[in-house]
Amino acid sequence: MTAGATGPEHSVSREQVWTVTAGTLEVTxxxxxxxVTAGRTVILPPGPVRRVHAPTDAEAHVAMRADGVASVPGTEGTRALPWAR
Incomplete structure (x- = not known):
């Protein structure tokens, strides 16, 4: 993610493990x-609404089961995660 970028508020149906490999992420x-700074890992449980913000340029490896789907508050249905296909 580039510095200043913020992902959309969403929830995911599966646990995710984020390991930051460069920079810093603010994970809500x-x-x-x-x-979460480079070299650190955060585990996000399935269900709660989350958002990821990059106050600096950042990279992370994200691991989760490939059958997880995302949903966005205020919208209907779910979305397959493109990188999980």
Whole structure:
């Protein structure tokens, strides 16, 4: 993610494990925000609304089961995650 980028608010049906490999991410999940720096890992449980923001340029590896889907508050239905196909 480039510095200043913020992903959409969404929820995911499967647990996700994010390992930041460069820079810093601010991860908000279930109303709690954690600053995750390079070399650190955050585990996001399935269900709660989350949002990821990059205050600096950042890279991360994200692991989860490939059958997970995302949903966006206020919209109907779910979306397959393009990188999980």
């Amino acid at each position: 999940c279930g109303g709690r925000t954690e600053r």
